[in-house]
Amino acid sequence: MAGKDWLASRRAEVAADRILDAAGELFAGHDVASVGMNDIARAAGCSRATLYRYFENRDALHTAYVHREAYRLHEQMTVLISEIADPRERLLAGLTSAMGMVRESPALSSWFAATGSPIGAEMAEQSEVIQALTSGFLLSLRPDDPGAVHRRARWLVRILTSLLIFPGRDAADERAMLEEFVVPLVCPSETDSAVSASGLPTDRDSSA
Template sequence: MTSHPDRSSWAQGARRSAARDRILAIAGDVFAQHGADASMSEIAAAVGCSRATLYRHFDSRTALQLAYVEQIAFTIGAAVTNRTAHLTAPDDRLTEAILFALTEVRADPALSAWFSPAGAGLASELALSSSAIETLANRFVGDYGAAGVTAARWIVRVIVSLLVVPAGPDERETIERFVTPAVLASFA
C-alpha cells in the first residue's frame, strides 16, 4: 500500500502541531515553577526530550516564550470577548475587557510568575512585541484603523504596567477614570 503524499504531509504537520502544543503546555508548568527565565534545558527535561528536539520546534528560547505568550493571549482574548459581548456601552465594554484580562493573567500561575518584578522586563518586552497581543487588544476598542492600533498598543502597555505594579483596590476606578476616557476620546 502506497501512502498518499497529502496524507503523510498532513499527518506529519498534525504530529508537529501536537508536539508544539504539548511543549507549550509543559513549558507553562516550567514557567510557573521557574519563572519566565526558565532555560531550554529545564523545559526539555520536563517535556522529556532533548534540547535539540526542542530547538527543532522553537529556534530560540525567545521564540518558545513568544509562542507561549501568544497561545495564552488567544485563550484570554476569547474569554474577554465572551465576557464582554453583552455590554453595549463602549466605556463599559473597554473597562471590563481590561479588568477581566488582568484577572485572567493574574489567575494563571505561569503568567503571574512572568509579571513578578524579576520577570517583568522580559514579559513586557514579549507582550509589547507580539502582533497577536496587539491584534487582541485592538478587539477591545473596535475597528478604528490606525487610531485603533495606536490605542491597542497603549492598552497593552497599561495592562502590562498594572500587572507589574497593581493599582490595588482602586484599579477599577483608575481604569474608569483615566484609561477608558483617554482611549475613547482618541476616536472622537
C-alpha cells in the same frame, strides 16, 4: 499524500503544544528568565535536539507561548463580555477580566513579577499578535481610524502591563483608575467627543 502531510502537520502541532505545556508548568513555579531550554526539554520528556526542532531558541519558544496564551485569553475575554452592549462598559469589563485571568494563572502571572526581569512587559510591547488583538478589541467597540486605533492599542498594552507589574491597592482601586483615566481616552463618550472637537474646555479643564 495530502492525508499524510496533514497527519504530519497535526503531529507537529501536538508536539509543540506538549512542549509549551511543559514550559508553562515551569513558568508557574520559577522566574521565567531562569527557565532554560534544558529544563523545558526534561519537563517535556524530549531531547534537546527535538526541542530545537520545534523552537530554534528560547526567544522563539517564549514568543510561541505568549502568542498561544494571548489568543486563549482573548477568546475567553470575548465570551465573558459578549452580553455587554455599552462600548465603555465593554472596554472596562474587558480590561479588568483580562488582568484578572493573567493574575489567576501562575504560569502567566510569573511573567509580570515585580521582583523578576520585565520579560512580560517586553514581550507584550514587541508582540505584533498582542497589538493586533488589542486593536481588534478596540475596533469592536466602535469604528475608528486604524492609525489612531493602533496608537491607542500600543498605549493600552503599556497601561495594562504596568498595572500587572505594579498593581493598584485592590480591584476597586484599579477599576476606578481605568474608569477615570483610560476609558475616556480610549473610548470617549459622544459628549466628550463633541466637546473635544469644539475646543471647549471640559469640567476638569475649567476647574484647573
